[in-house]
Amino acid sequence: MKGIAMKSPFSNLHSALSATTVLALGLAMAACGHKAAPPPPTPPAPPAAAAPAPTVTLTADPTAIESGSRATLTWTSSNAVRVELNGEAVNLNGSQPVNPSQSTDYQVVAHSADGQTANAAVRITVSEPPPPQQPPPPVATDLGFDQAVRDAFFDYDKSDIRPDAQAALQSDADYLKSHPGLSVNIVGHCDERGSAEYNLALGDRRASAVKSYLVSQGVDAGRISTTSVGKEQPFCTSQDDNCYQQNRRGHFTQGSGQ
């Protein structure tokens, strides 16, 4: 509701009556028990010929805020001698910052000299701000991992855990059990000889065999993921037995921990 002027029952008489006559009539009406606009606090000089209806407008910018933020109310009026904002006297035209803590209705009322009123209202909606973002859990890298966790090596075309690999994996199991926050990936590798397709499966078999051994040593299976790259991503590329052995392994990397 903005700027709706309420018409008094006397509007048709404005042009015919003098100011004093209006006053007299007003007092008489008051004496007869009619509700009438109170006399203005300061003697105005209303135009003798006309007493037009007051108008008032009220805007809020913005109309929706987050709790703790501010908005600005702006009002204008015409033909008014007094303006109130939520009951408090304010300038006839003006603006005012507000920071309501919850959704609030604001109303301005403008009074003309002859007691007519106009009002306007606006609602400012207040919403709760979003909760502060939880920072993501930090990516923790165990600095001792690469030194402490040793890969398991295999014989040609085999996925059996041989004695040297057993010793390495027992030590790895101890490390994992004493670092419960760690999870690991085991990647199965093969040397470059032979079918890439067969080697992809062999690498997977090697990774699975390493995982099974760690589980048998008491490491929770849920901490271990496995995959295979077969003969891709080799650790060395020369064609000699030493390099071939280097590539036949289950290789440990740190998982993205809990």
Place this chain on the structure above:
Amino acid sequence: MKIARMMICLLGVALAVLAQDQTIVIKGQAKYRMALPDFNASGVDAKLQTTFNSVLWNDLYQSAVVTLVGRSLYTEAAPSAEADLANPSYRSGWTADPLSIQRLAFGSLQQNGSGLVVTGYLYDVTQPSGGRLLARRYANPATDAGARSIAHQLANDIVAALGFGPGIATSEIAFISNRSGSQEVWTMDYDGNNQQQRTHLHSIAYSPRISPDGQTLAFMSSASGHPAIKLLSLTTNRLLPFPDFAGKGGLEETPAWSPDGKKLAFAMKTGENVEIYTVNANGRGLVRLTTSRGAVLNVSPVWNPKPPAGSPGQIAYVSNRAGALPQLYVMDADGRNQQRLPLGGYAVSPSWSPNGLSLAFAWVRNNGGENSGASDIYIWNFGSQSYVQLTHNAERNDFPSWAPDNRHLVFQSGPPYHSQLFSVAADGSTPAQLTTAGKNEMPNWSWH
């Protein structure tokens, strides 16, 4: 350098093989002496002429069913029209010694604006008169690709008219290349032209297999975090939906199409083994074919394109169930009648010939344990239960794939991590290097 050495090795093998009277696929088929002069041309862009003539020459040379006689030996000009061959002395200019031409291919090119029209003829000039075997007209846009495509089609028509169809000149080869920075699926014309990258998954891709109708390509990709089978539409270049049966931490690889295109066989990790399964091409109806014990790996299935009448189909595959080293097995497509090929050594990568009679594979023959890694391509003949050696060099030769003419194979060869692709006729003739950039491997020849 390398190709010359391979040629010598292959030709040496060819002679040795013939002496042993082994069954090879083109034994006994005589090669016609053919003359192929440049086609007459009027108003045709010079580059298009060169493309057309050189592609047609190479296609007929690669076909391995004719001996193309060099143009420097010709004593006659090319026929300007069929009518020239009605002249006996003109005809005998071709058939007389030392040229001894038996088949004459000739024709003309015309360019009409943006269109290229080729008229091609094949004649049996040993006949005293007549002898027309082929007369055909082809039209295509007057572009390099258009001229190339006509030459390929005409070459196939000539091979068919000679009685050796189907030809391979319009076929394609899928393969894996790492030249873009990661292993991806690529395709190319059978002669190595038009090499195109087909996937951009930035992971490990293996084992591309073109479907029998040429519309779809199955392959393995680790892009989802584990090796899984994926399908690529060769017409839209988009991945097609296919269920991931293996799931996180699983493994699926080595897809193979049934000859009717309705099913795929593939290998999938199951417990502590890797087993062979079949599934319908729409992803339904998963059936397990092998059941193993003791950490057995069963991989690399391939279907018999021409199974015996009434059989449910046949599948050859690789398994290490007999010990540690992989061997070749054959079974019915329902998993029954499992048989091991009597090979020994380290035998992998089977490819079944289009006529169903042979299996090409890669073999480290005398291998009781560790080896140098050098493997050669061999052909096993089911009829005679014997093998023929195709390559004989110190490189790693692997992944043979039969061509649809049952006469050619493509395979990978080269030092570790640097393999290239080569095609060769099964008698060792017409070897050709198809790739040079990056590491190229796992070729698969289309079905048509």
